[in-house]
Amino acid sequence: MTDATTFAFPNAFRRGLPEPAARFAGLPKHNFVWGHNDPTQVPAEELAACAEKVLREKGHLLGMYNLGQAPQGYEPLRAFVAEKLKRRSGITTTAADIMLTSGSLQAMDLVNNVMLDPGDTVILEEFTYGGAITKVQKLGVQVVGAPLDEGGIKIDELDRILANLKTKNIKPKYIYTIPTVQNPTGSIMSLERRRQLIGVAKKYGVPIYEDECYADLVWTHERPPAIYSLDPSHVIHIGSFSKSLAPALRIGYIVADWSVLSRILSIKTDAGSGALEQMVVSEYVTDKFDEHVTDLTDALKEKLDVLVDALAQEFGTAAELFVPKGGIFLWLKLPDHVDVRKFTQTALAQGLAFNPGPEWSCNPDSAKSHMRLCFALPSVEQIRDGVAELARICHEETGVPERGRNVKRG
Amino acid sequence: MTDATTFAFPNAFRRGLPEPAARFAGLPKHNFVWGHNDPTQVPAEELAACAEKVLREKGHLLGMYNLGQAPQGYEPLRAFVAEKLKRRSGITTTAADIMLTSGSLQAMDLVNNVMLDPGDTVILEEFTYGGAITKVQKLGVQVVGAPLDEGGIKIDELDRILANLKTKNIKPKYIYTIPTVQNPTGSIMSLERRRQLIGVAKKYGVPIYEDECYADLVWTHERPPAIYSLDPSHVIHIGSFSKSLAPALRIGYIVADWSVLSRILSIKTDAGSGALEQMVVSEYVTDKFDEHVTDLTDALKEKLDVLVDALAQEFGTAAELFVPKGGIFLWLKLPDHVDVRKFTQTALAQGLAFNPGPEWSCNPDSAKSHMRLCFALPSVEQIRDGVAELARICHEETGVPERGRNVKRG
Known part of the structure; x- marks a missing residue:
């Protein structure tokens, strides 16, 4: 990890490569990204x-x-x-x-x-x-x-x-x-x-x-x-x-x-x-298979319910939820004046990761106020804490939500 | 497997694709190709x-x-x-x-x-x-x-x-x-x-x-x-x-x-x-790891020895062997007038597969008389039978080897 030697051919690479990957720094504390599943549901x-x-x-x-x-x-x-x-x-x-x-x-x-x-x-x-x-x-x-x-x-x-x-x-x-x-x-x-x-x-x-x-x-x-x-x-x-x-x-x-x-x-x-x-x-x-997916689906639905409840508590009407019919993620929309790209990196730096809508859209600008939250990996407690943290960061960066848990944010 | 329905877009594919794959017809009976290992040596x-x-x-x-x-x-x-x-x-x-x-x-x-x-x-x-x-x-x-x-x-x-x-x-x-x-x-x-x-x-x-x-x-x-x-x-x-x-x-x-x-x-x-x-x-x-590869290597060497012996018996001096220092394959050269490409498919049709030299060469024609034989998969008996079969087919198609097992081929 010391990188004491360096590859002698910094220009050996082909044209148009993406940026080099960063060293892995661990998963974010509040992790609402990637299609992770619920580790407690893996039939180990x-x-x-x-x-x-x-x-x-x-x-x-x-x-x-x-x-x-x-x-x-x-x-x-x-x-x-x-x-x-x-x-x-x-x-x-x-x-x-x-x-x-x-x-x-x-x-x-x-x-x-x-x-x-x-x-x-x-x-x-x-x-x-x-x-x-x-x-x-x-x-x-x-x-x-x-x-x-x-x-x-x-x-x-x-x-x-x-x-x-x-x-x-x-x-x-x-x-x-x-x-x-x-x-x-x-x-x-x-x-x-x-x-x-x-x-x-x-x-x-x-x-x-x-x-x-x-x-x-x-x-x-x-x-x-x-x-x-x-x-x-x-x-x-x-x-x-x-x-x-x-x-x-x-x-x-x-x-x-x-x-x-x-x-x-x-x-x-x-x-x-x-x-x-x-x-x-x-x-x-x-x-x-059938027994497993029935149990898994029910467990995921319970997490979704917690997520929906937490979002309602923290964001109230500021978040329009597209409550899914199944799966592991929820799509939501904040008010039109919010551009989630403006605080994606800020949130990540504070240990909170979400999928900004533009990355999930053929026309990025049309989803600038959307985000995707994956809910299978975090525990129920982590979902509640994470949504509270999301609301705090979002409020600090955009003024939205104005109120949380019926208390006006300062 | 009936292929009763047919994809309605025969021209939907991109330019320059390789030929479609054939249905799998089982491994060849005499199998001297691919980097298979010895299944009996897998520590299951x-x-x-x-x-x-x-x-x-x-x-x-x-x-x-x-x-x-x-x-x-x-x-x-x-x-x-x-x-x-x-x-x-x-x-x-x-x-x-x-x-x-x-x-x-x-x-x-x-x-x-x-x-x-x-x-x-x-x-x-x-x-x-x-x-x-x-x-x-x-x-x-x-x-x-x-x-x-x-x-x-x-x-x-x-x-x-x-x-x-x-x-x-x-x-x-x-x-x-x-x-x-x-x-x-x-x-x-x-x-x-x-x-x-x-x-x-x-x-x-x-x-x-x-x-x-x-x-x-x-x-x-x-x-x-x-x-x-x-x-x-x-x-x-x-x-x-x-x-x-x-x-x-x-x-x-x-x-x-x-x-x-x-x-x-x-x-x-x-x-x-x-x-x-x-x-x-x-x-x-x-x-x-160390114990396993020691045992595996010794077992592979025994198979190589059988292969070398069988080739000597069946091909005599007609085959120049590049006896390997390790691994799972042997490279050999037949006389210059033999082009192994001429009987690769014939051999395959008779259940015998080898790697024709030209496919393992930057200049295909320069390896037209070479072939590669992988020896890890077949048993000792299969190696002997396969080499005899290879000699028979090679003789029929090219006249080489002229003699096998000290008997002039007809």
Whole structure:
């Protein structure tokens, strides 16, 4: 850590690299960022038993790349994903048309890398996962945001956008949507709107790229069928165990027609994703998935309720909450005159981290008063303390909220 | 698997993709390709015990990305790598200057992606890991091969190449070398030559990029210090547990000055490599690494001896063997008039796979009579049967070997 030697070639790097990373300084004290899960909900004892069993029985297979199996990943886990998707998402598929990936981030990179050339255009939801935006922008791809309401993409607005692009001879490469627990708004797209979305996509000849990484964490434990299930020929579907089990287990998946998967496989040159994690997770989820996500979802809902209550106490009507239908984050909006970017760094310096709305928006300025708060990691006490701290910092920097806990702030 | 639905957008893909992958049809019967290890040497029982222990103790940490630690990977495993490198490779470093990756393939992608622009030039060893060649070629980078002898890179030839490039105002971005158990020739570069290599690299201002993924598997259990240990300011060092433990455990590492690592970290956007594998491997290697690699190396040497004997019996003097000083593969050369590319596919169709020399060479035609045979996966019986089959096919397609087992072939 002394950095006594220095690399002798400070100019050896390629052009256009991002800034060097800083040394890790620990997680912020009040941590409302990243898709962390609740560590107390990780079934550590059961994973331990599963790991021991599967390693004793099949550990020797680790001596072969991909365990000597298809490069799409551990077959029993792909079979479980197929079965889970049928039961929970209405999708009819088989292990043969599923590929396991190193988290859904690798799935996203692979889908982008088979589909996108520089200069292409894609449609994302106006507010969406920040990584989805930066990944395509790094590829030199144009982003067009489709407006959202509490039911997801506004279909008539999407139609207008596609019609307008068509007049310019632009056919987007895909429409990326998170229909079930949208990130960051937390909405769930109705079945009717899913059907309408396919209709518009077909009308303009644009594939749908469906991301359901939060779809197993719905408060009511009920959800409409996946868009993929309604028309597999028009959809690429991705999902993950990061949110339903644990994010440090890097297991995502892609479900798509073989004509797509075979393209993706040909560029997946990592010699396979981590097989041990796939074996252990397979052993666990085959019997325990439904029970686990039911318990986890209920535990997350309790944390959300605390967060909503704390925000009401600390911000009152100054914060408009988009209370999510599931998942691990809440999207909120402060009054229009507040620009959260102005105190993001100040807050971080004081040990409080949130996702500023502009990083989760195709049009950053349009979300300048929004922020995303992730609530799975902090304890109930930490949520209450963190929200109080957020209100204090926000008030100091912007004058909002004017009042907290029915006391006017000085 | 019926492919009843077909993706409706056959032209949705980007330009220049490789051919779609074929459905997995199982491993070839006679399998002399890939860096598989010996499945019977995977310490499955001990890994099972380690997994159970570490998951019970620390499994809850999986609820956080990177286990809530630095994004460079699980700290105890980085500390072990630092200690191992000091003890076995003479490298002085700390966990802070080590990054764990998803196999050394990710390490290679990361190093390339921070250093290389299209149009750049790199120097590779004339015969080298095929993936190292294809990865830089995909980036639009020019490859120049440095001639090898039984001691690794020929220093005077390298000097001439660099001088020649300098007259054209070309400064290569790095010199990539596998000094300890070179892939595919199996040589070990002497300490003296390592020093000379640094001297030439300094003379022309070119960094050395050292890949030691086989360095723990040396028959004599002795090896010269890593090039990195001789001058950390001029070297980026990568390594792996794929070969020393199991390839389906995707754990590689990069050792470099923080000014390099901080650049690499900034483009490692995968939210961390698989943490469970890192935890389990850390638990295992901390006590057992040396004992395990000693046993593994001895077992691999026995297989090599069988392979060498079988080749002598089946090919006699028709095959020139480059008997390796360690590792999992053997490089051989058939007579000049044999072009192994002419029967690679024929052999594969008959269930026998080998690495054709041209894929492991910066100048494919110069290795047209070479092939690489990996020997860790097949059993002793499979090695003997496979070599007999190889001789039969090779004879049918090329007339070589003329005689086998002292019997003239028909």
